[in-house]
Amino acid sequence: MTITQLQYVLAVAEHKNFTLAAEKSFVTQPTLSMQVQKLEDELDVLIFDRSKKPITITEVGKKIVDQAKNIVAEAERIKDIVDQDKGYIGGDYTLGIIPTVMPTLLPMFLNAFIKKYPKVNLIIKEQSTKTMIKNVMDGHLDAGIAATPLEIEFIKERPLYYEPFVGYVPKNHRLASEELLSTDHLDVSDILLLQDGHCFREGVINLCKASQNLRGEHFKIESGSFETLVSLADEGMGMTLLPYLNTLHLEENKKINLKSFQKPTPAREISLIYHKSELKIQITDALREVISSIVRGAIAFQDVKIISPLGKN
Amino acid sequence: MTITQLQYVLAVAEHKNFTLAAEKSFVTQPTLSMQVQKLEDELDVLIFDRSKKPITITEVGKKIVDQAKNIVAEAERIKDIVDQDKGYIGGDYTLGIIPTVMPTLLPMFLNAFIKKYPKVNLIIKEQSTKTMIKNVMDGHLDAGIAATPLEIEFIKERPLYYEPFVGYVPKNHRLASEELLSTDHLDVSDILLLQDGHCFREGVINLCKASQNLRGEHFKIESGSFETLVSLADEGMGMTLLPYLNTLHLEENKKINLKSFQKPTPAREISLIYHKSELKIQITDALREVISSIVRGAIAFQDVKIISPLGKN
DNA sequence: TTGTAGCTGGGTAATAGTCATTCAAGTATA
DNA sequence: TATACTTGAATGACTATTACCCAGCTACAA
Numbered sequence: 171m172t173i174t175q176l177q178y179v180l181a182v183a184e185h186k187n188f189t190l191a192a193e194k195s196f197v198t199q200p201t202l203s204m205q206v207q208k209l210e211d212e213l214d215v216l217i218f219d220r221s222k223k224p225i226t227i228t229e230v231g232k233k234i235v236d237q238a239k240n241i242v243a244e245a246e247r248i249k250d251i252v253d254q255d256k257g258y259i260g261g262d263y264t265l266g267i268i269p270t271v272m273p274t275l276l277p278m279f280l281n282a283f284i285k286k287y288p289k290v291n292l293i294i295k296e297q298s299t300k301t302m303i304k305n306v307m308d309g310h311l312d313a314g315i316a317a318t319p320l321e322i323e324f325i326k327e328r329p330l331y332y333e334p335f336v337g338y339v340p341k342n343h344r345l346a347s348e349e350l351l352s353t354d355h356l357d358v359s360d361i362l363l364l365q366d367g368h369c370f371r372e373g374v375i376n377l378c379k380a381s382q383n384l385r386g387e388h389f390k391i392e393s394g395s396f397e398t399l400v401s402l403a404d405e406g407m408g409m410t411l412l413p414y415l416n417t418l419h420l421e422e423n424k425k426i427n428l429k430s431f432q433k434p435t436p437a438r439e440i441s442l443i444y445h446k447s448e449l450k451i452q453i454t455d456a457l458r459e460v461i462s463s464i465v466r467g468a469i470a471f472q473d474v475k476i477i478s479p480l481g482k483n
Numbered sequence: 484m485t486i487t488q489l490q491y492v493l494a495v496a497e498h499k500n501f502t503l504a505a506e507k508s509f510v511t512q513p514t515l516s517m518q519v520q521k522l523e524d525e526l527d528v529l530i531f532d533r534s535k536k537p538i539t540i541t542e543v544g545k546k547i548v549d550q551a552k553n554i555v556a557e558a559e560r561i562k563d564i565v566d567q568d569k570g571y572i573g574g575d576y577t578l579g580i581i582p583t584v585m586p587t588l589l590p591m592f593l594n595a596f597i598k599k600y601p602k603v604n605l606i607i608k609e610q611s612t613k614t615m616i617k618n619v620m621d622g623h624l625d626a627g628i629a630a631t632p633l634e635i636e637f638i639k640e641r642p643l644y645y646e647p648f649v650g651y652v653p654k655n656h657r658l659a660s661e662e663l664l665s666t667d668h669l670d671v672s673d674i675l676l677l678q679d680g681h682c683f684r685e686g687v688i689n690l691c692k693a694s695q696n697l698r699g700e701h702f703k704i705e706s707g708s709f710e711t712l713v714s715l716a717d718e719g720m721g722m723t724l725l726p727y728l729n730t731l732h733l734e735e736n737k738k739i740n741l742k743s744f745q746k747p748t749p750a751r752e753i754s755l756i757y758h759k760s761e762l763k764i765q766i767t768d769a770l771r772e773v774i775s776s777i778v779r780g781a782i783a784f785q786d787v788k789i790i791s792p793l794g795k796n
Numbered sequence: 797t798t799g800t801a802g803c804t805g806g807g808t809a810a811t812a813g814t815c816a817t818t819c820a821a822g823t824a825t826a
Numbered sequence: 827t828a829t830a831c832t833t834g835a836a837t838g839a840c841t842a843t844t845a846c847c848c849a850g851c852t853a854c855a856a
Contacts (some may be wrong), residue, residue, distance in 0.1 A: 171486060171561065172485055172487075173484060173485060187834075187835095188834070188836095189834060189835080190834090197812090197813070197814090198813075198814060198815080198833090199834080199835075200813085200815085200837080201812065203836065203837095204811095204837095205813095208811095208812095213562065215565050215568065215569075220834090220835065220836090221820095221821095223821080223822080223833095230564065230565060233564045234564060234565070237561050237564060237808075238561070241554060241557045241558055241561075244550065244553050244554045244557060245554055246555075248526065248547060248551070249526065250548060251543065251546045252526045252547070254542060255528065255542070299546040334589060384808085436793075453848080482641070487845085499802095500801075500802095501802060510845085510846070511846075512801080512806080513802085513805095513846085513847075513848085514845065514846050514847070516802065516803065517844095517845080517846085518845075518846095521844095533803095536800090536801080536854080538802090677810095750825090
């Protein structure tokens with residue numbers, strides 16, 4: 171049994187296809203086939219059922235694949251140990267970011283990070299919290315930036331910052347005269363929401379639920395960008411809520427429509443999430459340090475109340 | 484990096500000697516040297532400092548060795564998974580037993596076990612609890628039978644049976660007239676003890692301590708076997724304590740000197756101990772099942788009070 | 797000096813890899 | 827229903843690599 175064989179097995183398990191798995195492993199299909207077979211011979215079990223299409227994994231196979239994941243991850247860790255010892259921070263690092271954070275946060279820290287750690291090859295992927303969790307679990311992402319708390323087994327959360335919710339209330343709205351917003355004012359049927367799948371949407375809904383103002387779910391209009399929501403609000407379609415960082419880039423004539431909440435300000439917790447096994451932890455720590463230090467300047471810490479990003483499902 | 488290379492590194496780390504490590508790994512010394520070097524080259528660190536004699540492990544080396552142990556153990560587990568799936572119970576299994584249990588317990592279960600699981604190659608080693616713990620930790624023993632509770636991190640304890648202490652009180656002893664012994668009667672200066680290193684000795688001392696009858700530590704005579712202790716007692720050198728199973732094989736004319744304790748009977752807990760990683764767990768479970776079922780017939784469960792086997796150190 | 801212990805060099809056998817081909821199963825076409 | 831067509835894994839022949847052995851060298855301590 172070799173680590174290579176285990177890696178091949180993992181590739182096949184992932185892609186359910188020998189040819190594709192071979193490509194991803196940068197070898198030819200016969201090579202990969204042979205090695206998988208050799209492992210199966212050595213253990214004297216069938217890991218894959220090749221008679222079905224697409225191929226399936228046998229019962230033992232599943233256990234073996236799980237264990238193989240362990241072993242391969244632990245083996246990778248050795249390189250980590252050496253890197254850490256040398257104080258070397260470099261190599262590929264894949265980071266997921268949720269859509270509502272991406273456009274505001276990324277420009278803030280990206281430059282500083284690649285300047286400070288030029289040997290790290292950052293690969294950034296925008297994706298939903300759900301996909302991100304899956305990818306962190308199976309190692310396709312080294313870390314992710316998402317709204318927390320998620321409290322998922324095998325995943326660690328390290329808060330980066332707390333981002334207050336800010337109301338965007340156009341002139342003619344019933345709340346336009348209020349000085350500060352209160353969650354009691356909110357009515358979910360009146361708030362323009364992001365599309366399904368965005369966790370900020372869930373956050374807003376949870377916020378409204380908290381004040382029991384949920385009057386049936388006849389949300390009228392939904393969009394994928396805050397820009398659209400603001401425009402719709404200006405058109406008199408209702409109010410909307412924005413994460414604080416998204417309010418910084420608004421045009422001056424729109425900023426006057428912004429309203430803060432009374433304290434404790436409802437806020438979302440944005441965290442770096444990564445697998446408990448702490449692979450590439452030195453890069454993760456470096457990243458956390460850079461982001462925290464930068465955001466510290468942008469958001470004054472105050473009396474906040476964290477709103478959960480989780481939906482009913 | 485291959486699993487073989489890691490195994491070689493572990494062998495060198497253990498024996499602090501390339502030649503010996505090579506022998507134990509069933510390869511020649513140059514072969515092993517080369518593979519270790521290759522790994523060092525790949526990781527670009529020195530794992531061993533060959534300039535010192537005996538060779539030492541570098542700082543990074545220690546971390547690498549620890550991680551290598553993980554990886555190799557996890558890799559072995561794969562075979563375990565397969566065996567478990569097939570319901571196959573076989574292969575080498577190394578078991579440690581403490582000296583005071585060995586001669587009585589081993590003959591009771593050995594035959595039954597090898598008959599029931601003929602494919603398991605049992606390798607039994609008599610050793611002190613201290614050595615046993617070390618060996619279970621580093622994988623040289625698959626399990627051990629010892630007096631518990633030990634409560635050691637990374638080691639699991641599964642009790643097999645509770646073995647009462649029985650007094651051996653010769654005719655002219657001050658306690659000879661008592662019907663049942665009480666811990667209050669005991670005086671450690673009057674009790675013949677096993678040599679240092681036996682955990683049963685510690686158990687007896689703890690038992691006496693419990694009744695605060697420790698009048699200074701002027702133990703006169705110490706021996707390595709219960710047989711000697713009994714003979715010495717017959718010679719009027721004092722009384723002694725035996726584990727229940729050791730009383731079964733006494734000659735009839737000596738059995739009349741045996742005295743039980745009042746309930747709750749002081750007893751030692753004998754457990755199967757093994758590493759938390761649960762390697763070869765199916766064999767361990769099989770062993771536990773066989774021993775428990777056999778001992779159940781020999782020792783009637785009663786109202787017992789467990790005496791700790793641990794000394795001051 | 798001798799013994800101990802690791803490294804080096806040359807040769808061999810095992811094996812991980814390649815390419816080209818074959819085989820099996822499903823799918824479309826006549 | 828038979829026929830070709832496509833997809834995806836297995837097989838065979840060959841090559842490159844490498845893990846291994848043996849013999850000998852070197853460094854060092856007793």
